[in-house]
Amino acid sequence: MVTIKQVSELAGVSSATVSRVINNTDTVKEKTREQVLSAMEKLGYRHNVIAASLASNKTHTIGYVVPELHGSFFGTMVAGSEKVLRQANKHMFVVTGHSDEELERKEIEALLSRRCDALILHVEAVSDDYLVDLVKQDVPLVVVNRYIQEIGENCISLDNVTGGYLATKHLIDLGHRDIAYLSGALFKADGVNRLEGHKRALSEAGINYNPNLTVEGNFQAKSGEAGIDALEAAGLHFTAVACANDEMASGAINALRNHGKRVPEDVSVIGYDNIDFASYLTPKLTTVDYPVQEIGAMAASWILDQVYGSHKMTMQHILTPELIVRGTTRHI
Known part of the structure; x- marks a missing residue:
């Protein structure tokens, strides 16, 4: 050798x-x-990376757990982290937990057994206590898209209640009162919090929440289509649809057109996340901005500071979403 x-x-x-x-x-x-x-x-x-890591006690690798690789949301987040880490000559191991508690635990433990220097975790099924215990064991980690009070310094999340509120309030401000809601999976905090914001906006405007106008999906486009099909099959009247993410919104728009309805002339549609394709739909999608790439970059920068740097970086832990008005919503 x-x-x-x-x-x-x-x-x-x-x-x-x-x-x-x-x-x-x-x-x-x-x-x-x-x-x-x-x-x-x-x-x-x-x-010889292994020999070097034994000498320095650093492998210069970051373990990364995401729920899945489907869709642009997680790809955009990981890309934000990867750019920062690559510039610092660090490497990533990316694995998927599929929102399954046992699998998430296995993947986290596998990354630690491979001596990753730190972890970036977008996990949805493992308990808060498990993540708190990891921090107590001095595992350097950032929890993304989830806020746990006991380890708040290690968390970056978006205020999803406010985001859901902004989306529905926008529709109400346009004169809509019969507003359907296509939620994400309600075992996930994102789905629950965005729906809570929707309900808050309705209550503030004096509009009774009608559970029949809410259909639970799974954050994927096909569930947006299925949600509209279910509402149409039930014969329910609505002039606007708030969707838990942009993928579901794109599916909803496709289904509305299949039912002979125009967007936004007959039905206004708003999404959530502001992923890349939102501005390429026709018409362009009104949505709520989730700065996912910036969050990925911030998580990576914090890891670099805490593991390899001076421990001086201040991380913004809860970000505020922003309404992005485009062409899929209009006054009633």
Whole structure:
């Protein structure tokens, strides 16, 4: 096995300089870097990450748990983190927990057994107590899209109650009173909190909440279609639909058109998340902005500061959503 010492001798530099090239630091002159890289190539040198991690007690890898890889929401969040970590020469292991408690636990433990330096967790099924215990065990972690009071310093979340409120209040301000609601899965905090915001806006406007106008979905487009089909089959009257996310909104718009209704002329539709395709629909989707890429970047930056940095970064723990008005809503 080729050693750093052999590379340094061929390149005519010190072993410390070779290490700086391997770690991609900015303190090495470009000409020197090229000499070292050339020597590494000639000798067939491959950096032994395991040996380096044993010496430094750092693997420079971050474990990342998300519920699923389907759709653009989680991809956008992970991309926000990956960009920050890549610039710092760190790596990610991304796994899925599928909102299943046993699987989430297994994946977290698997990442820790692989000596990840820290974790970024978008988990929905494991208990608050389990996550609190991890922090007590000095596991560096950030919990995304979930707020746990005991470990609030380790959490980044969006105020989803306010987001749900903003969406429905927008429809009420446009004159709508018969407002259907397509919720996300109600075993998830996102689904519950956004529905709570919807109910709050109705109550504030003196509109009675009609549970028959709420259909539970699963945050995917097909459930948005199914929700509209169910409302139409029941013969229920509504002039607007608030959806728990943009994917469900896109499915709802497709179903409304299949039922001969125009958006927004006959029915206004509002989504939630403001994912990339929301501004490419026709008409463009009115929605609530969830700064998911920024949250991913913030989580990664906090990990870098806490694990490899100066412990001085202040993280914003609860973000406020913003209404984005486009073309799928109109005055009644």
